[in-house]
Amino acid sequence: MSARKVVIAKAGGYGQLRIENLNQVSPGAGEVVVATQAIGVNYADCVIRMGLYSSAKEYVGWPITPGFEFSGTVESVGAGVEDLAPGDRVFGVTRFGGYATHVTVPRHQLFALPSKLTMEQAAGFPAVFLTAYFALFELAHPRPGATVLVHSAAGGVGSALLQLGRIAGCRMVGVVGGTHKVEAARALGAEVVIDKSREDLWKAAKAAAPEGYDVVLDANGPSTLRESYRHLGSPGKLVIYGFHSMLPRKGGRPNYAKLAWDWLRTPRFDPLTLTNDNTSVLAFNLSYLFERRSVLEESLARLLTWVEEGQVVSPQVTTFPLDAVAEAHRALESGTTVGKLVLVP
Known part of the structure; x- marks a missing residue:
């Protein structure tokens, strides 16, 4: 299947969520390309679509691919990345760009998939x-x-x-x-x-x-x-x-x-x-904290310890196909959902 992403060309309603082909790029030094298996949906993504999310305007502008979190398998690694290899199961965070079949991020924004979380749960976790x-x-x-x-x-x-x-x-x-x-x-x-x-x-x-x-x-x-x-x-x-x-x-x-x-x-x-x-x-x-490497790593390290100890459980997950991204946004905005919504490419 071809690489795809969700693109929002301008502020608006659900009709602005379009699926487009994604031109894949090779990872740069210190970067990793992940083939996503699940993508977390957050209310902030809806706010981005409406054109009301300040950091989206500041960092990206239009057009934009929303999405802050994902899980999947490593597809390729850039120079200097020696502790991950193609096929490794990971989850991570990205400042926008997550609604895609492939995501490229700096190595420090990825974490090994915990044994107690499914791909869908991990995508809705960070x-x-x-x-x-x-x-x-x-x-x-x-x-x-x-x-x-x-x-x-x-x-x-x-x-x-x-x-x-x-x-x-x-x-x-x-x-x-x-x-x-x-x-x-x-x-x-x-x-x-x-x-x-x-x-x-x-x-x-x-x-x-x-x-x-x-x-x-x-x-x-x-x-x-x-x-x-x-x-x-x-x-x-x-x-x-x-x-x-x-x-x-x-x-x-x-x-x-x-x-x-x-x-x-x-x-x-x-x-x-x-x-x-x-x-x-x-x-x-x-979204302003993703570059604060020490905060990100310390926070997730403690959280994942609690996951492994059974003190923290992932929210209940409801999945939507990537093509049904508009339905996911509509459901989330309704205020009737429980737990997390996740897109599955």
């Missing part, structure tokens, strides 16, 4: 677990016994956060958007699960932590940020890693009037108020 790891261990640093609130707790990052929080000895409170997600969140380590489709989110959050939360992890944006901050304890940390509520749940195109309104109602955090409240607001974008 982005969510690195996001969760960075949020919890690099930024929040919760102490054992801390009470932590996780929004979207049954999704990819949310389910990773629940597991890592449990390893850190925290009391985890998870928020889910539907009753069908409650058991998934509980199984992954949530001591309390708030089903906001059936109960008042903030009344339940207050009941679960009357003194406030040591850490709140929020990728929703303006729909919850203000209240997330108000429910912090003293001291407390709000960690922000996305703005999902600003974007559409169907149709695939941003509503610019809604975006403007949401931007206006996004809370601005004043340093004097933060100091007086004894709170912190922290935020990050994982």
